[in-house]
Amino acid sequence: MEVYLDNNATTKVDEKVFEEMKPFFCEVYGNPNSLHSFASKSHSKMVEALDYLYDGIGAADEDDIIITSNATEANNWVVKSVWLDKILDGDKNHIITSEVEHPAITAACNFLETKGVEVTYLNVNAEGVLEAKVVEDAIKDDTALVSIMWANNETGKLFPIKEIGEICKAKGVLFHSDATQAIGKVTVDVQDANVDLMSFSAHKFHGPKGVGGLYIKKGVELTPHMHGGNQMDGRRAGTVDVASMIGMGKAMHLATNTMAIAYEKNHVGMLRDKLERAILKLPDTIVIGGTGNRTPNTTLISIKGVEGESMLWDLNQNGIGASTGSACASEELEANPVMNAFGSDSELAHTGIRFSLSRFNTEEQIDYAIKHITDAVHRLRNISSSYAYTPKNHHSEL
Ligand code: C6P
Numbered sequence: 001m002e003v004y005l006d007n008n009a010t011t012k013v014d015e016k017v018f019e020e021m022k023p024f025f026c027e028v029y030g031n032p033n034s035l036h037s038f039a040s041k042s043h044s045k046m047v048e049a050l051d052y053l054y055d056g057i058g059a060a061d062e063d064d065i066i067i068t069s070n071a072t073e074a075n076n077w078v079v080k081s082v083w084l085d086k087i088l089d090g091d092k093n094h095i096i097t098s099e100v101e102h103p104a105i106t107a108a109c110n111f112l113e114t115k116g117v118e119v120t121y122l123n124v125n126a127e128g129v130l131e132a133k134v135v136e137d138a139i140k141d142d143t144a145l146v147s148i149m150w151a152n153n154e155t156g157k158l159f160p161i162k163e164i165g166e167i168c169k170a171k172g173v174l175f176h177s178d179a180t181q182a183i184g185k186v187t188v189d190v191q192d193a194n195v196d197l198m199s200f201s202a203h204k205f206h207g208p209k210g211v212g213g214l215y216i217k218k219g220v221e222l223t224p225h226m227h228g229g230n231q232m233d234g235r236r237a238g239t240v241d242v243a244s245m246i247g248m249g250k251a252m253h254l255a256t257n258t259m260a261i262a263y264e265k266n267h268v269g270m271l272r273d274k275l276e277r278a279i280l281k282l283p284d285t286i287v288i289g290g291t292g293n294r295t296p297n298t299t300l301i302s303i304k305g306v307e308g309e310s311m312l313w314d315l316n317q318n319g320i321g322a323s324t325g326s327a328c329a330s331e332e333l334e335a336n337p338v339m340n341a342f343g344s345d346s347e348l349a350h351t352g353i354r355f356s357l358s359r360f361n362t363e364e365q366i367d368y369a370i371k372h373i374t375d376a377v378h379r380l381r382n383i384s385s386s387y388a389y390t391p392k393n394h395h396s397e398l
Contacts, residue, residue, distance in 0.1 A: 049249025305387020
């Protein structure tokens with residue numbers, strides 16, 4: 001059996017999404033900006049896709065959603081545009097973010113630091129959550145941007161976006177949220193949350209890879225990301241990837257609708273909890289950051305005495321795909337910043353395994369995964385030099 005439990009890295013494209021995209025390669029291929037019927041067929045389907053995107057994130061008609069290649073591009077655009085508009089061409093010099101953002105934010109901020117910009121990387125609390133008050137206290141007169149993720153990719157922890165949005169609005173500071181791991185898992189409503197800018201990637205919610213978007217609230221000025229033609233209101237010039245955009249629209253429609261069906265009826269949460277409960281029955285296991293306030297599909301578990309990489313290898317032998325953290329840091333041997341945010345316990349950082357589910361996982365798959373995870377823990381602890389079995393921790397359910 002194959003069990004894919006790495007859906008925070010990427011998801012399977014929904015067949016319905018793929019079907020929707022297919023005609024736009026070889027049959028309907030007109031440039032949507034041309035003035036003939038080959039073009040208008042693409043164009044009308046793109047309008048439908050945009051409508052799905054607006055509905056899915058609760059955007060107002062007068063707001064903008066600009067198609068990008070992914071969330072990384074959208075995040076970089078925000079950070080660098082703020083530098084150009086508000087720092088180089090303005091009187092601000094300070095950006096606030098958190099220590100647990102994706103590198104698409106932190107690396108862009110690190111780059112700005114080399115240009116003399118002051119960046120504050122806020123700490124999360126013991127549960128891995130950023131408190132809104134901490135953001136409020138960090139805002140200064142010269143703060144140009146607050147960028148805080150909606151949900152963390154490794155722990156699944158949800159951040160108080162609405163409260164932070166209200167604080168930023170009251171203080172007149174631009175507020176961006178990276179919602180890459182929230183869309184399709186929890187309700188995301190940009191108006192209710194008072195966000196000015198929000199990034200997302202289609203492949204995290206069963207859409208294609210290589211396409212994403214940036215929500216821009218009406219009235220928010222950003223230097224165009226690409227200068228050129230007048231596609232995307234001149235904010236990101238270049239012929240858009242029509243098939244991918246249409247796929248992303250359909251995926252958003254299904255994810256936000258399916259959320260009502262699968263997530264709200266708690267199919268995904270129920271399976272995640274079953275998996276988690278079974279692992280936690282093993283001695284010396286903990287959920288990093290605890291079980292409160294998370295996306296329903298994610299759990300980050302530390303299994304004492306079991307090196308994360310060895311566990312992944314063992315599971316992979318049995319057709320189970322999981323990860324030790326975010327996919328883009330998986331070749332680095334150092335403990336990543338999210339794990340480090342929980343303190344200096346390097347064992348915790350090296351024994352963390354992330355399981356992230358999707359609406360396509362079944363109970364049969366989870367039962368299979370539980371069996372193989374349990375076996376793997378037993379095997380790896382037996383050969384571990386750092387984990388000594390005692391009568392207390394050598395439970396019979398192993
Ligand atoms: N996180 C993970 O395994 P792209 O690659 O641009 O589609 O998505 C980047 C990105 C941005 N923000 C957040 C919160 C993310 O989780 C990701 C992707 C994957 O956790 C791959 S590193």
